[in-house]
Each structure stands twice: as C-alpha cells, then as structure tokens.
Amino acid sequence: MRSHSVKPASKYMVCVVLATGVAIAGLMAQEKGPPKITPTRLTDHLYMLPGAGGEIAVSIGDDGTLLVDSGMAEYANKVAAAVKETDKAPIRCIINTHWHFDHVGGNDKLAAPGATIIAHENVRKRMSTDQYIANIDQKVPASPPAALPTTTYSDAMTLYWNGEEIQIIHLEPAHTDGDSLVYFRKANVLHTGDIFFAGQYPFMDVRAGGSIDGMIKGIDRALLITNEKTRIIPGHGPVSSQSDLRAYAQMLRTARDNVRSLVQQGKSRDEVIAAKPTRELDENWSHASFPPDMWVGIIFDGMTRK
Helix, strand or coil: CCCCCCCCCCHHHHHHHHHHCCCCHHHHCCCCCCCCCCCEECCCCEEEECCCCCCEEEECCCCCEEEECCCCHHHHHHHHHHHHHHCCCCEEEEECCCCCHHHHCCHHHHCCCCCEEEEEHHHHHHHCCCEEEHHHCEEECCCCHHHCCCEEECCEEEEEECCEEEEEEECCCCCCCCCEEEEECCCCEEEEEEEEECCCCCCCCHHHCCCHHHHHHHHHHHHHHCCCCCEEEEEECCCECHHHHHHHHHHHHHHHHHHHHHHHCCCCHHHHHHCCCCHHHHHHHCECCECHHHHHHHHHHHHHCC
C-alpha cells in the first residue's frame, strides 16, 4: 500500500483522504476518480471490490447480490459495473459497517427497488441528520431517505443469505459509535469496516465516539473471531490475515501507551505532538496523507474528550 505515489490533489480530495485515512492516495487524489474497479475473488460466492472509497465485499447466489458497504457516491457506477462482473443478479441487500460517506455513499444508487439496507441503529441516526467531523473540520449533510438503513439492530444479528451464515456484530465505540464487524462464517471471511486500516495508522472520528481504546477493544473482538486461515477485508487496504491484524493491534497499543504516558504527565496537546510519541512506529505505519502529528492529535483528543 505504501508504494503508491501521492500526486497533487484538490482541497476536496485532500479532505476525502484525511477523512477516511485512505492509504491509496495515488488513486484518491485523482480528480477523475479511480481506474476500473476489479473484483478480487475470495471464494466461489464472495468477492472484494477495492478502490471505491472503503473496501466492499460482494456475496452472490440465489438470494441475490449482497454488499458490505457501498463506497463513495461518485464511484457508484463503477461499483455497479464491477458487481455485474461477479453476477448479473440485482443487489438485494447492503450491510453498512458504519456511517462515513466513503462506506455508505453508494447506498441509494446501488440498492435495487425494495432492497434491504442493514446497519447499527446509530448509523441510521447519524445518516438522518447533518454531521460534523471535527478533526478535519468537515460538515457532512444528511443522507437522502433512499440511502438510509431500512433494518437496524442494537447488539448483534445473524443473516442467512446465499448459503452463508452472516454474523453482524456491533462494537463499543471505536472508529465511530456505530461500527459493525461482518463475518461470513462458512467462508471464514471477516469485514472489519474502519476499525482496521491495513498497514497504516487509522482515522478515528472522535466527535462520533471514536477513540484508540475503543479501536483496541474492537480489534481484540475481531481477533477472537478469526484464526490463521481467516481472510480479512479491512476498511481500507488489501485482503489481510490474522497475523496482520495482530501486528496492527500491537501498533495501536504502543501508540496508545506512549501518548497516555504524556497525557498523565499533564502535557498539553501541542506538547504531546511535539514529543513525537510514535516515532518508533512512523516509518512502517504513517502515510503522506495521514502524517504522525495528525494521528497523535487524534489519539490525544479521544483520550481527553469529555
């Protein structure tokens, strides 16, 4: 992921990159959008679509096509074309892992008439009203009614679809307060949403409940579900393994502990950032679109928010 070059971007696209923490900056910085989205086959009935914002899972079969997340609104046509490469059946169900626009933006354009959109109840609440992502000073308008989840849950639910047992599990506030893990039990494939950014520092929406402690708890929950054979679809990045998830968890703990030590010493936000508490991690985990100072500032904000 870190091999992608970063090209000049408009203010809007920089905001998109920072809002989502997308590591594929070379793609997201293009005014014309990403190239053709090519499905990655995981099983006979399950695919991943990369590069449309958040990574998308596609389940095909007799019950109709099911998506986990729908990408950004401006890429919906490209996503629809990629989905048709996997199966011509209409999209009958979309599961949203959380409310951010790079994961729900295509809901209304991709869902066939009468399709079910499933998410945690907090996702519908946030999508129904104007939101504000404070860490990047970005306003997000309410979604149109056709994009809103039509089925919500509070703790967990199980969906039987295309021969799969799909477990949808709500987490304590982590990336946001509406995060879901989506586990395809038969295929042994887990979609983590944005609690996992493969190979890079993640973004946390502090105003929406995000914190590094919540992220660590979410990853620990994901590790309990997975094994060494599980294929993991992150919110952003390539298909990963349990060992990748463990390395990411260790990174989060190290960053959390280093920042917390400074906070407990009474250091201000600027002092904590100036101390470079993630210097031992930056070479392997930072990205040009999401610099260490911003990452440390977000950790601080999550720890000190009242």
